Amino acid sequence: MDYVHLRRQAASLRKGLFDQGYLDEQFYQLEDLQDDASPNFVEEVVTLFFRDSARLMANIDQALDKCVKDFNKLDVYMQQLKGSCTSIGASRMKTECTAFRECCRDENIEGCMRSFQKIKREHSVLRQKLESYFQLLRQAGPVECATRPNK
């Protein structure tokens, strides 16, 4: 198996995630925390993020389905999701979470619905890309520390 090629693919995928705005600098901090004591830390945290964010999004879906919309509750859920996005550097999702919260403040339910659809799309795309990235890393085997893309 061409491990060099796999590592190059993983590096390219990772660079794309930053260049296209899916991830921000916070993700570098997660990578900095990965070491011999926590060799899979980044993947573990990302996995935890997608599990927990799916739960939060299910709560938001339920709240949006109700006939009487509780904008305060929606805002609380979205604040939690936004916090989670901030922690792992999920930049595009974080931006959409902010937009959703603005719609909550305006009690604009259609805006909330549109924004939430965008959040779901961003969530799905980010999940696919990160899953592919970690799969490539696993196939490539232990790698030296990734270098940060030039800013």
Next chain:
Amino acid sequence: MASSQVVKVLIVDDDVVTRRIYRTMLLRFGFEITEAGDGKSAVNQFLTGNEYDLILMDNDMPGMNGVEATRTLRGMGILAKIIAITADDANSRGAFLDAGADEFLLKPVNFTMLTVILKAFNFLN
């Protein structure tokens, strides 16, 4: 400090991902970590006789928020260092410091800044 030599930290945040990140960082320093998911749980930790040297306190949590929890803990005579960590803008800074927090950081936490604060608190050699 709490009676043992190890620095005992209470991480208070309703986000499981954030708690996991702080835990990993602080374990690197050899700290002993406990987590709480909201302000009331944090207060209960002390009411049940636990001692901590340091608290990382989020603000927006269900039930009791971080400012209220900080005020309550100081009212109980708890002297642990409290670092308020929040995504709020600077408005919550004043509220936290008035409530008795020792330091304030905006999310996402810059780990270098957190390390500087831990050193200033003499938690790191």
